Amino acid sequence: MYQYTQVDQAMVDERVAQFRDQTRRYLAGELPEEQFLPLRLQNGLYIQRHAPMLRIAIPYGLLASYQLRKIADITRKYDKSYGHFTTRTNIQLNWPKLEDVPDILAELASVQMHAIQTSGNCIRNTTTDPYAGINANEVEDPRPYCEIIRQWSTFHPEFAFLPRKFKIAVIGTEQDRAATQVHDIGLHVLKNKEGEVGFEVIVGGGLGRTPVIGKTICKFLPREHLLSYLDAILRVYNLHGRRDNKYKARIKILVESMGEKEFTKLVEAEWKAHSKDGELTLSDENFATAKSYFTDFDYEQIDALACQTELKKQLDANKAFADWYAHNTVAHKITGYRAAIISLKAGVVNGKYVPAGDVNAEQMDALADLADAYSFGEIRATHQQNLVFADVKMTDLYTLWQALTELKLARANIGTLTDMIVCPGFDYCSLANATTHNIAEQIENQFDNLDYLYDLGEIQLNMSGCMNACAHHHVGDIGILGVDKKGEHWYQISLGGSSKADARLGKILGKAVPADAVADTIQSIVDVYTRDRQQEEDNSEPFADFVERVGIAPFKEAVYG
Numbered sequence: 205m206y207q208y209t210q211v212d213q214a215m216v217d218e219r220v221a222q223f224r225d226q227t228r229r230y231l232a233g234e235l236p237e238e239q240f241l242p243l244r245l246q247n248g249l250y251i252q253r254h255a256p257m258l259r260i261a262i263p264y265g266l267l268a269s270y271q272l273r274k275i276a277d278i279t280r281k282y283d284k285s286y287g288h289f290t291t292r293t294n295i296q297l298n299w300p301k302l303e304d305v306p307d308i309l310a311e312l313a314s315v316q317m318h319a320i321q322t323s324g325n326c327i328r329n330t331t332t333d334p335y336a337g338i339n340a341n342e343v344e345d346p347r348p349y350c351e352i353i354r355q356w357s358t359f360h361p362e363f364a365f366l367p368r369k370f371k372i373a374v375i376g377t378e379q380d381r382a383a384t385q386v387h388d389i390g391l392h393v394l395k396n397k398e399g400e401v402g403f404e405v406i407v408g409g410g411l412g413r414t415p416v417i418g419k420t421i422c423k424f425l426p427r428e429h430l431l432s433y434l435d436a437i438l439r440v441y442n443l444h445g446r447r448d449n450k451y452k453a454r455i456k457i458l459v460e461s462m463g464e465k466e467f468t469k470l471v472e473a474e475w476k477a478h479s480k481d482g483e484l485t486l487s488d489e490n491f492a493t494a495k496s497y498f499t500d501f502d503y504e505q506i507d508a509l510a511c512q513t514e515l516k517k518q519l520d521a522n523k524a525f526a527d528w529y530a531h532n533t534v535a536h537k538i539t540g541y542r543a544a545i546i547s548l549k550a551g552v553v554n555g556k557y558v559p560a561g562d563v564n565a566e567q568m569d570a571l572a573d574l575a576d577a578y579s580f581g582e583i584r585a586t587h588q589q590n591l592v593f594a595d596v597k598m599t600d601l602y603t604l605w606q607a608l609t610e611l612k613l614a615r616a617n618i619g620t621l622t623d624m625i626v627c628p629g630f631d632y633c634s635l636a637n638a639t640t641h642n643i644a645e646q647i648e649n650q651f652d653n654l655d656y657l658y659d660l661g662e663i664q665l666n667m668s669g670c671m672n673a674c675a676h677h678h679v680g681d682i683g684i685l686g687v688d689k690k691g692e693h694w695y696q697i698s699l700g701g702s703s704k705a706d707a708r709l710g711k712i713l714g715k716a717v718p719a720d721a722v723a724d725t726i727q728s729i730v731d732v733y734t735r736d737r738q739q740e741e742d743n744s745e746p747f748a749d750f751v752e753r754v755g756i757a758p759f760k761e762a763v764y765g
Contacts, residue, residue, distance in 0.1 A: 213316070248321075253631075256301070265293035357372075383676065435484055436474040532544060680698070
């Protein structure tokens with residue numbers, strides 16, 4: 205992973221010192237709120253319903269064990285001993301005191317971390333596939349390109365005050381695990397017929413009040429032009445994006461109103477006139493340097509037959525481990541290794557609901573130790589609000605599973621209905637219209653049988669507490685949106701969305717349902733599927749395919765009569 209240079213460290217340390225003085229002046233009444241607002245946003249600090257919220261950057265989801273230990277220590281000293289992982293692969297602290305934030309930032313800087321550009325109208329954290337670099341089917345590891353974008357966009361003066369926030373995602377496989385088509389810019393690494401590496405460039409995706417699937421404006425951009433072309437897109441957006449109405453300020457609105465062809469024409473003209481073949485053109489040396497941060501680990505040569513034999517014994521002897529292996533581990537390009545997914549969707553533990561994406565300080569410390577022991581000291585955060593150990597020897601999987609079980613982090617529910625993406629909702633967020641945690645708990649209690657969930661197959665359920673769609677409810681197989689009706693919380697259901705390669709927006713089922721009816725409504729939807737899905741021997745028609753085939757009419761009939 206990328207390590208700070210002396211210049212990087214000096215810049216981050218200087219930012220901490222600046223914000224310390226800005227915070228001191230604000231608390232002393234010397235700096236008015238309207239002036240402090242953009243300064244705190246530039247440092248990842250929001251004011252939520254009950255307390256400030258600090259969003260800490262995790263570039264492309266990659267964490268070292270010592271960084272996770274530092275976050276655990278910070279949550280003990282300055283928060284309530286837990287953190288919350290987001291769909292942008294960052295981590296949030298929900299209860300810091302404003303006067304403590306400069307100290308928190310200083311501690312983060314000591315382990316090469318920061319909260320810069322995790323909020324505000326700027327280019328946010330660039331995200332990618334959690335299996336980048338270990339997937340045998342990828343064209344190239346996308347992380348070096350993410351790092352190139354990170355270095356270019358961080359502290360870029362022209363992109364510090366965009367019309368609205370701006371999000372970029374990069375993948376290197378046909379399978380999309382980073383929701384690239386609902387980003388402001390999505391980049392797909394690919395090769396042309398000559399074997400040259402480049403990008404498909406998708407622009408204008410986004411959710412929120414106006415959900416839009418992005419449009420391809422360049423089918424093959426040679427990789428040396430990556431930054432110059434992105435620069436042209438951002439310049440067009442900066443020049444033409446609306447600043448008079450924040451609800452119409454995202455680039456998706458610009459692309460939709462201008463039209464795909466006209467927008468593309470402007471980008472091409474800007475690119476050719478100002479940045480193509482200029483100082484932003486990347487060289488082979490640039491790519492080699494970026495790739496040097498992500499070299500393969502010193503993998504062991506493993507006897508595949510002996511490994512498989514031992515593993516089979518363990519799988520046959522323990523159903524719980526077999527379930528975890530089947531649902532929470534992923535193939536690796538190196539023989540004898542797999543990636544292990546740590547579910548942060550524990551559900552109800554000892555009678556108490558654990559919010560999706562939450563992990564406590566004790567668990568963080570233990571995960572850091574386990575990462576050192578079993579995954580080269582590295583942890584990855586995912587768009588799904590889970591964690592990944594990407595490089596685990598298959599001979600270590602059983603021992604790792606046992607340790608995760610003790611930590612309540614081995615729930616074998618990845619890809620199931622309870623692997624929910626859930627925003628913090630009204631309990632925390634000042635923008636939310638409705639609570640989410642109580643509804644997630646209701647669903648957890650309704651669907652608490654793993655074998656039943658396995659029979660249902662893959663179903664992505666996403667739930668947002670407001671139209672800002674932080675949990676991507678528009679693109680869930682099942683989407684839930686909390687709405688306010690005269691002070692009461694109601695929930696609108698949508699079906700048929702996807703953030704994968706076949707990205708599409710879900711269709712609203714009908715009128716919103718009251719809070720106490722959400723789980724029963726989901727059960728009615730699931731019952732239609734299990735009753736009418738096509739079956740061929742042991743293979744069931746996937747839920748997503750079923751919804752595409754039959755539409756929403758049967759579900760509407762079941763829910764509303």
